[in-house]
Each structure stands twice: as C-alpha cells, then as structure tokens.
Amino acid sequence: MVTAGQPQLLLGDLLERARREIPAAGADELEAQRVRLLGRKGELSALLRGMGALPAGERPAAGAAVNAARDEIEALLTARREAILREARAAELGGAPIDVTLPGRRIAARGRRHPVSEAQDDLVEILARMGYEVAEGPEIELDYYNFEALNMPPDHPARDMQDTFYVRPPAGARTAGPILLRTHTSPVQIRTMLARPPPVRICSPGKVYRRDDDPTHSPMFHQIEVLCVDRDITFGHLAGTLDAFVRGFFGEDFRVRLRPSYFPFVEPGAEVDVTCTFCLGKGCRTCKGSGFVEVLGAGLVHPRVLRAVGYDPEEVSGFAFGCGIDRLAMLRSGIDDLRLFFENDLRFLEQA
Ligand SMILES: [Zn+2]
Numbered sequence: 001m002v003t004a005g006q007p008q009l010l011l012g013d014l015l016e017r018a019r020r021e022i023p024a025a026g027a028d029e030l031e032a033q034r035v036r037l038l039g040r041k042g043e044l045s046a047l048l049r050g051m052g053a054l055p056a057g058e059r060p061a062a063g064a065a066v067n068a069a070r071d072e073i074e075a076l077l078t079a080r081r082e083a084i085l086r087e088a089r090a091a092e093l094g095g096a097p098i099d100v101t102l103p104g105r106r107i108a109a110r111g112r113r114h115p116v117s118e119a120q121d122d123l124v125e126i127l128a129r130m131g132y133e134v135a136e137g138p139e140i141e142l143d144y145y146n147f148e149a150l151n152m153p154p155d156h157p158a159r160d161m162q163d164t165f166y167v168r169p170p171a172g173a174r175t176a177g178p179i180l181l182r183t184h185t186s187p188v189q190i191r192t193m194l195a196r197p198p199p200v201r202i203c204s205p206g207k208v209y210r211r212d213d214d215p216t217h218s219p220m221f222h223q224i225e226v227l228c229v230d231r232d233i234t235f236g237h238l239a240g241t242l243d244a245f246v247r248g249f250f251g252e253d254f255r256v257r258l259r260p261s262y263f264p265f266v267e268p269g270a271e272v273d274v275t276c277t278f279c280l281g282k283g284c285r286t287c288k289g290s291g292f293v294e295v296l297g298a299g300l301v302h303p304r305v306l307r308a309v310g311y312d313p314e315e316v317s318g319f320a321f322g323c324g325i326d327r328l329a330m331l332r333s334g335i336d337d338l339r340l341f342f343e344n345d346l347r348f349l350e351q352a
Helices: 008-023 028-039 043-053 056-094 114-128 157-163 184-195 237-250 302-308 326-334 338-342 344-350
Strands: 140-142 180-181 202-209 220-230 256-261 265-277 292-301 319-323
Touching: 008 028, 008 043, 008 056, 008 326, 028 056, 028 302, 043 056, 114 202, 114 220, 114 237, 140 265, 184 202, 184 220, 184 302, 184 319, 220 237, 220 326, 237 256, 237 265, 237 292, 237 319, 256 292, 265 344, 292 302, 292 326, 319 326, 326 338
Parallel strands: none
Antiparallel strands: 140 180, 202 220, 220 319, 256 265, 265 292, 292 319
C-alpha cells in the first residue's frame, strides 16, 4: 500500500524494481509492467496522488522526482521493446535458410477467355487486317433502325423470320416508334451510314436477341456483320472477302459455297456454306452428306437501304454479310449444343 508519508523512499523502491524487472520481461509481460507502473491506476499515479499530503515546500521536489522516474521507466520500456523485436528478427534470419532457387508455387486455376469472346476477337482481327473498323450500337433499339430502314416496313412478312422481344417504354416516355431488343446487328450499319458519307467499311460484333431457346438457338446470342460501301462494289468483292474471312477463321483448307437466297435488306442475297468442320468435306451426318454446313447470310446492299440512309444507289454500291459468332465458335470447337456456352460450367469452359 502506497502511503503519503514517505514518497521518496517508495519511489526509490519502485524504480529499483523497474530497473531489475523490465530488462528481463518478455513481450506480454512488458505490457503488464507498463500498465502496473504508468497506467492511470498504476503505482506512479498513486504516488502523485499521495503527494498532496506533503508540506507545500516539499511538493515541487517530489513532483520533479516522480516525473524523472516516469521518464526513466518509459525509456526502459522502449529499450526493452526494441530489444525484443531485434531478438525476434535475429531468430528469423538465423533459422532455416531460404532456397531462392526453389520453384514458386503454381497457381492452381488460371482464367482464360470465353470461347465466344475468343472467336469474336479472332474475327475482328481478320477483318481489321482487311481494313475494317469496329462499329457499335445500342442493344435496345428503335424498330426503325432494326427493321424499317432495312427494307422491312411494319407489314413486311420477313419480320416473322425474327421473333422479336419488344420493350415497353416507361409510362409517359415519348419515343420515335416501337422499341425492341435488336434482333441482329444490322441497325449498326444503318446508324453508321446515316452518320457519315461513303466509303464505309465496318464490322459490328455484338449481342442480339430473339425468342428462341433450343439446342442450337439461345434467346441471346452474338453476331458479327460486315458492311462495305464504295464505288463499283460487286458480288465478286463479296465472294473474295467471304473466302478470306472463312479461311482466316477456320483454316486455309476451308472453302465457301454461295447459294441464292432471300433477305429483305440485300439484292441479290445468298446463303453461304462452309466446308463441314466435322468431316472436312467428306460428308457426314451433321452436313447430311453434302460436305458443307450453312454459316452465313450475305448479299449486295439493297438500293432501298442505301436510299434510306441518304446514299445514291447510282453512285455507290455495297455488300454485307453476317453470321452468328456462337455458331462459328461451335463449329470450330466441334460443340453441338449452343447452351453449353452460356451455362458457365467451368469443366466445359476449361476444355472448350
Ligand atoms: Zn460433314
């Protein structure tokens, strides 16, 4: 018990104990010492309180002695704390040597690009080498850009070829006609041509939406379309570009075959077949023995489409073609169910 009559004597004892015990204390013990000696309810505080009972003449000297003791104890604590850290570090360095030549730990699972992204990047690169730039547009689109400007007025039967998701605009919103999720990336062609004069050479990759869901169709899929408009563009330019496009993606041995077909926004139009990736042209069940599979749609841009964007069909002509990126990726990797691409099963994605 600390009492007021003999503070100097008690202070001497306290310091002596501190000088003996602190330099020998471990890390946990050190903190306990600090609290016991310097804490608010510690021994030094008790001594200070006891000094109130001293005669006024003795108080300054006693106060100075307590402060000096506090400084010394703090210095002892700091010195011991640093010594403990030094010892720990020395132990660490003196332990088992580190072999810096050992191989590092391997990362167990490394991410990779999705097969559809890979296919898209490859296609864009092939087209970039031929001078095409990438153009993008909104996925929520006006009916005008998706259908009407592409030679599909409201009653056009070809609209039934593409089961469309319509979007209900917010109540009270004023829109320039019906709104939908784009069913193809062709509206990007319209927007691009409206924004600049010919010549135009673009490709537009992106997501498109149709009301389909079965092993070879998904309500959301990816498309890439190519548009070239300039003076004197002919069907020969289209065929040559298709050939380079297909061989760039699948390999030099692949061939294209064009069959007459109908799309409202081109005239003439063609279905484009590519050497079957499963049998390499020998004929199999997938290609029904023909050696070819249908992959793209193509044609010369319809004069009505050119006029709709303010181009003069007497001055310029153009070709366009488009295809599903997912379908190309499926064919290239021999996958027969489109839905595998969107289920995000890592076992599939790692081997695709
Ligand atoms: Zn085949």
